Amino acid sequence: MPATKLTGLIAGFAITLTWSSWIMATRLGLKTDIGVYDLLALRFIVACLVLVPALWYLGTWKGLSVRRYLILAVLGGLPQNILTYEAVERSPVALVSVFMYGTTPVVTAVISYLFLRKKIRVEQALGSAVIFGGILLMVADQSGIAFDLTVWSGNAMAILAIASFAAFIIYAERWQVSIGQSLTACTVLNGLFFLPLWILFSDTSLLAEYKISELLFQGALQGLVPGLFAMLITTYAARTIGASAVSLFYAMIPVCAATLAVPFLGEGMTQSQMIGVGIATLGIVMASTDRKRWIKLRWAKTQGTL
Secondary structure (H helix, E strand, O other): OOHHHHHHHHHHHHHHHHHHHHHHHHHHHHOOOOOHHHHHHHHHHHHHHHHHHHHHHHOOOOOOOHHHHHHHHHHHOHHHHHHHHHHHHHOOHHHHHHHHHHOHHHHHHHHHHHHHOOOOOHHHHHHHHHHHHHHHHHHHOOHHHHOOHHHHHHHHHHHHHHHHHHHHHHHHHHOOOOHHHHHHHHHHHHHHHHHHHHHHHOOHHHHHHOOHHHHHHHHHHHHHHHHHHHHHHHHHHHHHHOHHHHHHHHHOHHHHHHHHHHHHHOOOOOHHHHHHHHHHHHHHHHHHOOHHHHHHHHHHHHOOOO
16 A cells, blocks of 8 residues: 555544544533633634744735635634534534534535535435434434434534535635635634634633643644644545545544543443444445446546556
8 A cells, every 4th residue: 555545544544533532522621611712712812823923924825815715714714613612512422423524415515506506416315314314313212312402402503514614615615725725714814803802702811710731732622623733634635545535534523423422521322322323424424425436436447547
């Protein structure tokens, strides 16, 4: 196996572990006294301290109009961030991870159809049905969760967050947005907007009540993982093993996140829930796979043209 393929696979597994750990650690932080907006502040403070000098020096933020920057900043920035954090706070890890990552290919397909008139593939439709079946099985034996408005409002927020991010991805692809421009729109512009408001209207003195170790951990986690590290390894993996393979590593996130939540958060799963997560994961794989493209790639390889 070529070194690039091997390192690409390692990056793929790192994607799964990174996002699974992020969901688990974020929910752990939100279950303490740290609020959603304090976590967002830590995220933007750390990320901006790292990114502003780097982006300014490299100049990779240039080349995009103000209008496009504003659209990308709204779709991939603060509104989407707030919805994501609220979803993680309200819903158990196993459930919210399925809604966040399980519905991504489905929501992206629907938005692409509505705005770009791209046809929804058969695999996407079948995968959506399988994902829905897995979710039903996950909540079927827990009437408390099944009718908990807080939990389901969190699940709804997860879908809205994914819809916003899917729209961001569609526009980013359409406008050929670079990583530097993406980081500028999602992190820097939103940080410059949010942090002054947070200082003015939040009780920032509450940060002094948190443990320094907790603030440092959450600051590094929130500031570096979602906006920088995950984007870099995802880009590297996509270039070395392909976007289709990367989507499969994203499909493994619900299983990995649900597994980590058992020892670290005490969020145990029943047998039905474990089966439900497995079925939903299968649906994610189905919805993320482009069957025709895969067949073409296999044919090209057998003919020695790839």
